Amino acid sequence: MLARAKVYLVGAGPGDPDLLTVKALRLLQLADVIFYDRLVSAEILALANPRATLIDSGKELGQQQETQERIYAGLLAEAHSGRVILRLKSGDPMIFGRGGEELAFLASHGIAAEVVPGVSSALAAPGLAGVPLTYRGVAASFAVVAGHRQSVAELDWSVYGAIDTLVILMGVEFRDVIAGSLVRAGRPGDQPVLFISNASTGNEVQVESTLGAVARGVTRVAAPAVMVIGEVVRLRRESGVAAMVGAAV
Ligand SMILES: C[S@@+](CC[C@H](N)C(=O)[O-])C[C@H]1O[C@@H](n2cnc3c(N)ncnc32)[C@H](O)[C@@H]1O
CATH class of the missing domain: 3.40.1010.10 (Tetrapyrrole methylase, N-terminal domain)
Structure with a gap:
């Protein structure tokens, strides 16, 4: 049978x-x-x-x-x-x-x-870094967006200008193009950006920058990484998690 x-x-x-x-x-x-x-x-x-x-x-x-x-x-x-x-x-x-x-x-x-279902890096990486994707009075919406070659070529990035927090996956290679498109779509150049590479592993690295600096191509990042864009990134310092990175649980 x-x-x-x-x-x-x-x-x-x-x-x-x-x-x-x-x-x-x-x-x-x-x-x-x-x-x-x-x-x-x-x-x-x-x-x-x-x-x-x-x-x-x-x-x-x-x-x-x-x-x-x-x-x-x-x-x-x-x-x-x-x-x-x-x-x-x-x-x-x-x-x-x-x-x-x-x-x-x-x-x-x-x-x-x-x-x-599994725990997506889109949620886990910012969470582990102490960045809330939503926060009362700071961010009421978030979107998860693909940042690979095809998205960069085909997406209308102006749509994402108005979403409070953006989480970009597969965006390391074209991070400068993505950041530039978002600034042109109205996001401030000094808006913070956090890259979390190899989240939750022994090789995790967090790099904080701004949209303007990423657009200028001066922010070094290793793939795979989650790119988090928005005012919520500033809350990472207040969360206390940034100071504990590397501490054993
Ligand atoms: C093909 S997508 C798969 C996403 C996966 N299904 C998820 O829900 O996390 C691969 C992308 O996920 C992100 N990614 C997956 N695991 C990651 C990790 N541990 N740290 C950082 N980024 C990760 C990176 O942006 C990578 O380019």
């Missing part, structure tokens, strides 16, 4: 294994096959069932489509095996992770899927 095909689409959080959900950890320990993305940390993979087959499904720049086709073929090949199949993505699987496309692909092949 053909086993009922099912794939778990699981969020691995930003990197720190302590930020996995209980359900994600339980599935990792049960999994027979894990297709994992490039940003899933080694510490998290180390928690997987030792007998699981781990399949590196990271996408190299310029080969995204080929890799995606390979992932689809692999999922199809494994899904009917009756084994526990995980598609493990960094952060939350439904935020800039092609989670929606993969769900649609599985559905079109009659394969059941279950989404296990």
Whole structure:
């Protein structure tokens, strides 16, 4: 009898294994096959069932489509095996992770899927840095925006001039273009910007700057990073978290 095909689409959080959900950890320990993305940390993979087959499904720049086709073929090949199949993505699987496309692909092949939400870097990175995305009297709205080449070319950045807090993912390469577009859209040049690289890992680095300085190309940042733009960044100093960075919990 053909086993009922099912794939778990699981969020691995930003990197720190302590930020996995209980359900994600339980599935990792049960999994027979894990297709994992490039940003899933080694510490998290180390928690997987030792007998699981781990399949590196990271996408190299310029080969995204080929890799995606390979992932689809692999999922199809494994899904009917009756084994526990995980598609493990960094952060939350439904935020800039092609989670929606993969769900649609599985559905079109009659394969059941279950989404296990994860802690997105869009929320975790500012939170860990002591930056609230909303704050009474300072910020009542936030938006999470893609900052990669295609977004920079296609998005109407004037829309984002009026949103209190902006969280940009995949924006390191084009940070100067993004900052310049936002200043032209009406955001002040002295508005603070915080980059949080490798959030929640031992390599985390925080760099604070301003929109004007980022637009001038003088702010050095390592990828992957979350770029937080808005007056809320000033609250980081008051939160006390900045002073505690590096302190053991
Ligand atoms: C393809 S997107 C995936 C986002 C993911 N689904 C999420 O919810 O966090 C990759 C981008 O997420 C951000 N990112 C993911 N993990 C990160 C981390 N630990 N520290 C900083 N940025 C991270 C970076 O902006 C990176 O370029």
